[in-house]
Amino acid sequence: GAGVSQSPSNKVTEKGKDVELRCDPISGHTALYWYRQSLGQGLEFLIYFQGNSAPDKSGLPSDRFSAERTGGSVSTLTIQRTQQEDSAVYLCASSLGWRTYEQYFGPGTRLTVT
Amino acid sequence: GQQVMQIPQYQHVQEGEDFTTYCNSSTTLSNIQWYKQRPGGHPVFLIQLVKSGEVKKQKRLTFQFGEAKKNSSLHITATQTTDVGTYFCAGVKAAGNKLTFGGGTRVLVKP
Numbered sequence: 689g690a691g692v693s694q695s696p697s698n699k700v701t702e703k704g705k706d707v708e709l710r711c712d713p714i715s716g717h718t719a720l721y722w723y724r725q726s727l728g729q730g731l732e733f734l735i736y737f738q739g740n741s742a743p744d745k746s747g748l749p750s751d752r753f754s755a756e757r758t759g760g761s762v763s764t765l766t767i768q769r770t771q772q773e774d775s776a777v778y779l780c781a782s783s784l785g786w787r788t789y790e791q792y793f794g795p796g797t798r799l800t801v802t
Numbered sequence: 803g804q805q806v807m808q809i810p811q812y813q814h815v816q817e818g819e820d821f822t823t824y825c826n827s828s829t830t831l832s833n834i835q836w837y838k839q840r841p842g843g844h845p846v847f848l849i850q851l852v853k854s855g856e857v858k859k860q861k862r863l864t865f866q867f868g869e870a871k872k873n874s875s876l877h878i879t880a881t882q883t884t885d886v887g888t889y890f891c892a893g894v895k896a897a898g899n900k901l902t903f904g905g906g907t908r909v910l911v912k913p
Contacts, residue, residue, distance in 0.1 A: 738899070786900075790847040
């Protein structure tokens with residue numbers, strides 16, 4: 689079946705512009721995660737959605753970052769007034785539930801802020 | 803907050819040799835997962851350990867969960883070039899609900 693998809697695969701934007709990154713999780717997966725990965729680095733947790741619960745936004749680096757998940761499915765990560773340090777690969781992952789379920793990652797969106 | 807540390811950060815291995823990478827948590831975990839990310843790719847789930855002292859094997863890979871459920875290890879025997887990548891461990895705090903990833907061990911294999 690279809691895996692996690694993300695769009696766009698690559699995004700180049702000018703400093704100060706807003707960007708929206710999209711994630712389509714696996715159908716039926718109630719948990720959705722956003723991570724950021726800089727070149728050669730680990731996974732930086734950004735935000736976590738689980739069912740109808742309030743999202744865990746503890747990883748968002750600043751108020752320029754926000755995310756929503758509509759209808760318990762598609763999620764959008766928005767970065768306002770982008771900065772060069774926002775350049776990274778943004779990975780989305782979904783899982784069947786929380787705690788003990790494996791995460792399935794999408795291919796990521798490579799964001800370059802010029 | 804919960805921290806998951808992995809050592810070493812980098813591992814250069816001669817093809818055919820064995821090596822071990824370690825994962826340590828500052829808190830007791832309910833479970834631990836391991837992922838592999840090939841260069842240019844995204845993390846892919848390898849295995850999950852839940853029980854204290856649990857050992858699981860996948861071909862040349864052996865995963866272990868510590869007795870205190872605060873650490874884990876991944877041992878690879880007879881390393882091959884296909885083992886190149888970054889191996890991440892990720893754990894859920896005993897009373898938590900979020901998977902926390904370690905910083906990863908980047909494995910390079912010398913043919």
